[in-house]
Amino acid sequence: MTVVRISDDALALACGADAVAEAFAKAGCTVERVSSWGMHWLEPLVEVDGLGFGPATPVDVAAILAGSSAKAIGPIADHPFIARQQRLTFARAGRTRPLSLDDYAATGGWAGLDRARRMPAADVVAEIMGSGLRGRGGAGFPAGIKWRTVAEAPGARKYVVCNADEGDSGTFADRMLMEGDPFALLEGMAICAHAVGASRGYIYVRSEYPHAIAKLNAAIGLAAARLAPFVVEVRVGAGAYVCGEETSLLNSIEGKRGEVRAKPPLPALEGLFGCPTVVNNVLTLAAVPHILHEGGASLYDSLGVARSKGTMPIQIAGNVKRGGLFETAFGITLGELVNDIAGGTASGRPVKAVQVGGPLGAYLHPDQFGLPFDYETYAAADALVGHGGIVVFDDSADMGAMARFAFQFCAAESCGKCTPCRIGAVRGAELIDAIRSGSPRGPDAVERAPQMHNAPKAGRTRAEQLGLLEDLCDTMQSASLCALGGFTPYPVRSALKHWPEDFGDGL
Amino acid sequence: MTTGPRLDEILAAHAGRDGALLPILHDVQAAFGCVDAGAEAEVAKALNLSRAEVHGVVSFYHDFTPSPDPRPEVQICRAEACQARGVEALVLAAEAAAGSRVRLKTVYCLGLCSVGPSARVGDTLHARLDEAALVALVRGA
Numbered sequence: 001m002t003v004v005r006i007s008d009d010a011l012a013l014a015c016g017a018d019a020v021a022e023a024f025a026k027a028g029c030t031v032e033r034v035s036s037w038g039m040h041w042l043e044p045l046v047e048v049d050g051l052g053f054g055p056a057t058p059v060d061v062a063a064i065l066a067g068s069s070a071k072a073i074g075p076i077a078d079h080p081f082i083a084r085q086q087r088l089t090f091a092r093a094g095r096t097r098p099l100s101l102d103d104y105a106a107t108g109g110w111a112g113l114d115r116a117r118r119m120p121a122a123d124v125v126a127e128i129m130g131s132g133l134r135g136r137g138g139a140g141f142p143a144g145i146k147w148r149t150v151a152e153a154p155g156a157r158k159y160v161v162c163n164a165d166e167g168d169s170g171t172f173a174d175r176m177l178m179e180g181d182p183f184a185l186l187e188g189m190a191i192c193a194h195a196v197g198a199s200r201g202y203i204y205v206r207s208e209y210p211h212a213i214a215k216l217n218a219a220i221g222l223a224a225a226r227l228a229p230f231v232v233e234v235r236v237g238a239g240a241y242v243c244g245e246e247t248s249l250l251n252s253i254e255g256k257r258g259e260v261r262a263k264p265p266l267p268a269l270e271g272l273f274g275c276p277t278v279v280n281n282v283l284t285l286a287a288v289p290h291i292l293h294e295g296g297a298s299l300y301d302s303l304g305v306a307r308s309k310g311t312m313p314i315q316i317a318g319n320v321k322r323g324g325l326f327e328t329a330f331g332i333t334l335g336e337l338v339n340d341i342a343g344g345t346a347s348g349r350p351v352k353a354v355q356v357g358g359p360l361g362a363y364l365h366p367d368q369f370g371l372p373f374d375y376e377t378y379a380a381a382d383a384l385v386g387h388g389g390i391v392v393f394d395d396s397a398d399m400g401a402m403a404r405f406a407f408q409f410c411a412a413e414s415c416g417k418c419t420p421c422r423i424g425a426v427r428g429a430e431l432i433d434a435i436r437s438g439s440p441r442g443p444d445a446v447e448r449a450p451q452m453h454n455a456p457k458a459g460r461t462r463a464e465q466l467g468l469l470e471d472l473c474d475t476m477q478s479a480s481l482c483a484l485g486g487f488t489p490y491p492v493r494s495a496l497k498h499w500p501e502d503f504g505d506g507l
Numbered sequence: 508m509t510t511g512p513r514l515d516e517i518l519a520a521h522a523g524r525d526g527a528l529l530p531i532l533h534d535v536q537a538a539f540g541c542v543d544a545g546a547e548a549e550v551a552k553a554l555n556l557s558r559a560e561v562h563g564v565v566s567f568y569h570d571f572t573p574s575p576d577p578r579p580e581v582q583i584c585r586a587e588a589c590q591a592r593g594v595e596a597l598v599l600a601a602e603a604a605a606g607s608r609v610r611l612k613t614v615y616c617l618g619l620c621s622v623g624p625s626a627r628v629g630d631t632l633h634a635r636l637d638e639a640a641l642v643a644l645v646r647g648a
């Protein structure tokens with residue numbers, strides 16, 4: 001009987017994978033539901049004997065089985081999009097059934113955990129340190145240093161918390177990993193627990209990811225004996241972007257408002273329920289099992305550039321011909337990603353801007369396509385690698401509107417704890433409206449109040465309003481408690497810098 | 508009325524759990540379509556919290572609503588990647604199709620950013636939406 005492999009990843013489902021799977025089953029095939037290869041423009045992608053066909057619809061079934069389908073892409077593993085990658089964290093993508101313990105064990109699963117548990121905890125921490133692994137959630141903090149801090153912190157109770165709140169637009173690697181290779185995440189958490197002396201873990205998943213939540217719960221049930229004495233539980237977010245910030249996330253698990261906590265104390269010392277806690281991103285923890293393989297740490301350290309070691313699962317999204325998951329060693333240029341790998345825009349129009357690193361990341365201009373993907377180079381260019389999402393816009397994008405959206409998003413998602421963010425984001429959106437409307441603005445009711453001595457009583461010119469916007473950005477950048485308020489000025493300032501013509505007349 | 512035996516069951520199911528408030532609120536929202544003042548008071552009593560504390564949490568999160576809205580809901584992603592793929596041009600048509608019968612909710616990212624514009628109805632996801640597909644989705648909701 002013909003075995004047909006079709007992904008059951010949420011994205012494949014959204015593109016109609018279930019109907020295609022049903023049609024193959026009706027045609028008498030055995031259908032295996034596997035993880036997604038990450039070639040999203042080809043989903044639903046059908047695999048028969050290693051050969052790929054996509055994007056498939058139920059109508060294509062007969063031709064695919066007859067070997068005459070025009071949707072044939074040849075051997076999937078040889079497709080340039082896959083062949084050009086270096087997949088470590090996503091080594092199983094497309095190749096295994098997500099909830100099959102047999103598939104997992106047959107592809108090297110549990111080897112890292114078994115080896116780690118034979119080692120003293122401190123040696124495990126040392127291997128993570130030596131691999132150069134940095135946090136993939138956004139800040140790029142060295143994972144080994146965080147683990148060591150928790151391991152050395154006094155306390156009988158410690159926690160491992162996995163940050164699976166993945167709220168950044170343009171990112172989906174956490175989702176793909178949780179849905180496609182959930183045991184790898186659990187194994188990484190169990191290794192971390194052994195290394196730091198924790199016995200309990202939580203995975204905080206955003207409520208927008210029902211499929212990932214279901215897969216994780218099923219995987220925890222299947223792997224509980226393997227993970228023991230470590231116990232893991234899934235907690236579901238409630239639609240707040242800011243709960244991806246680690247201290248807000250901890251408050252949320254504790255059953256509180258998702259307000260950001262002031263640091264210190266570091267969560268590593270006083271985290272969940274006041275206990276020492278590792279908070280790591282899904283991709284950080286899922287990289288741990290292969291790093292703990294014999295020789296895995298030095299392999300990881302040998303990849304990448306300067307202080308950005310190993311591989312990054314880059315997520316190519318927005319207006320692109322070929323979107324999807326592209327895991328590669330650090331150092332690849334933005335131009336290569338956008339032009340060669342993604343094939344330019346889906347609309348066929350010229351690329352205007354690329355936002356890297358989510359809603360808090362800068363908009364990069366095609367003039368900056370030479371930038372190599374690494375934390376320090378991006379930081380030096382006032383840009384953000386973040387969680388590795390890149391969102392491409394064609395020349396129909398209105399960058400003034402995108403700058404306004406950055407403020408609007410910050411206003412909608414602010415936790416409200418600090419003034420620069422809570423008030424500043426609202427003021428920023430108003431200010432951009434005023435600038436774009438082009439007319440000089442008279443004083444508003446607050447500015448006319450007698451106690452507002454410093455507010456100008458005459459109208460503001462455009463130059464003055466732009467000055468005000470700069471002031472506001474400075475204030476938010478330097479005085480916000482967390483990166484939501486602190487980084488919102490990056491997309492705003494980069495849009496204004498590269499595309500001033502999108503901010504109305506007079507510039 | 509959102510109190511009664513069903514709420515008691517939810518509270519009992521989470522008894523003794525660390526940080527039980529969010530899981531309880533999710534269950535209450537799913538069972539009653541909202542977390543209203545009556546439910547807040549019961550939850551507060553069960554967890555030995557003040558009503559203000561519970562209300563603070565309920566009102567913080569987008570997923571919890573203070574009163575039920577029985578209309579079907581269609582969530583449309585309007586975050587950056589879906590904007591880059593043209594979602595804003597579909598919104599007026601979706602609103603017209605929704606009228607007052609369907610509740611349209613803006614969400615920021617469903618993790619389908621390479622195949623947007625995307626939408627969610629219940630736990631079913633939809634991608635590669637054009638105007639006709641989105642309008643059909645709203646009409647069928």
Ligand SMILES: Cc1cc2nc3c(=O)[nH]c(=O)nc-3n(C[C@H](O)[C@H](O)[C@H](O)COP(=O)(O)O)c2cc1C
Pocket residue numbers: 134135136137138139140141143163164165166167168241242243244245246247279280281282284285482483484
């Ligand atoms: C507003 C905001 C949202 C964040 N969202 C996420 C997120 O969704 N996932 C994540 O892993 N980290 C997120 N972070 C970063 C976390 O605070 C934290 O740095 C990270 O979870 C640490 O894990 P890592 O070292 O493995 O990256 C966010 C930070 C901020 C300020």
Ligand code: SF4
Pocket residue numbers: 242260413414415416417418419421422480481482483484485486
């Ligand atoms: S910057 Fe915004 S989200 Fe962060 S703590 Fe301040 S108010 Fe909260």
Ligand code: FES
Pocket residue numbers: 169170171584585586587588589590615616617618619620623625
């Ligand atoms: S931005 Fe719309 S699904 Fe991610």
